[in-house]
Structure formats: C-alpha cells, structure tokens
Amino acid sequence: MSEHNHDCGCGHDHDHDHDHDHELIITMVDEDGNEIDMTMVETFNVDEQLYALLLQRNDPEADGIIVRLEEQGEEMAMLPIEDDAEWERVQQAYNELVAEQGE
Structure with a gap:
C-alpha cells in the first residue's frame, strides 16, 4: 500500500458480525498499481491526534493498517505513520482500546 503498512498488532481477526451499510470504503493503490478497497472500521485518538484502522473490504482476516487522519482544508487526509x-x-x-472493548 502507499501507506506505511503495519500489522495493527491487536491480536484479533477483525471478523465483525454486523451490518455494513454504514461502511466508509476507501480505494487504495498498492506498490504494483492494484486497487484495493479498504473499510474504515474504527477511529481513535492518541495525544490529540486522530487515527483510523483500515481493513481490506474483501479480506477482513488480512492485517489491518493504521493511518493518521489530518484535516487539509475542507478534506480529511490519510497519512502514513513513518516515525x-x-x-x-x-x-x-490501540491495543489498550481493544482490551477495554473486550471487557
């Protein structure tokens, strides 16, 4: 992917059993030029910065990626986490958030 791809590290398979009519679908392009539909499944804040977890729409068992969300004018940009x-x-x-949701 064009984003810095990290395994989200949450330790679960992201297999959700709920209605997906509200999905936000983002089409990304990988290094080989292939389009991949991603679903934004969760957003969360860290140190007053917003991040999003994205999963492959057609392969929810694949590793997710986390991107930083930043306002750029009137639009929201997804930026890679490079640091x-x-x-x-x-x-x-994110791991703490998942642990809290599991309780």
Whole structure:
C-alpha cells in the first residue's frame, strides 16, 4: 500500500458480525498499481491526534493498517505513520482500546 503498512498488532481477526451499510470504503493503490478497497472500521485518538484502522473490504482476516487522519482544508487526509516512536504510541493505545472493548 502507499501507506506505511503495519500489522495493527491487536491480536484479533477483525471478523465483525454486523451490518455494513454504514461502511466508509476507501480505494487504495498498492506498490504494483492494484486497487484495493479498504473499510474504515474504527477511529481513535492518541495525544490529540486522530487515527483510523483500515481493513481490506474483501479480506477482513488480512492485517489491518493504521493511518493518521489530518484535516487539509475542507478534506480529511490519510497519512502514513513513518516515525517509529509515533507508531509505538499508536499501537499501544490501540491495543489498550481493544482490551477495554473486550471487557
């Protein structure tokens, strides 16, 4: 993918058993030029910055990717997480969120 692809590290398969009429579908292009439909399944904040978990729409068992969301004018941009320290903070926060939801 054009985004910095990290396994979300949450330890579960992201297999959801609910209605997907409200899905936000994003078409991304991988390194080989293939289009891949991604679904934004969750957003969360870390240190006042918004992030989103994206899963492949046709393969929910595949590793998810997490991107940083930033307002650029009137639009929301998805940006890769390229800084290792930022990635560690985001991954830890996401793992804590998943643990809280599992309780």
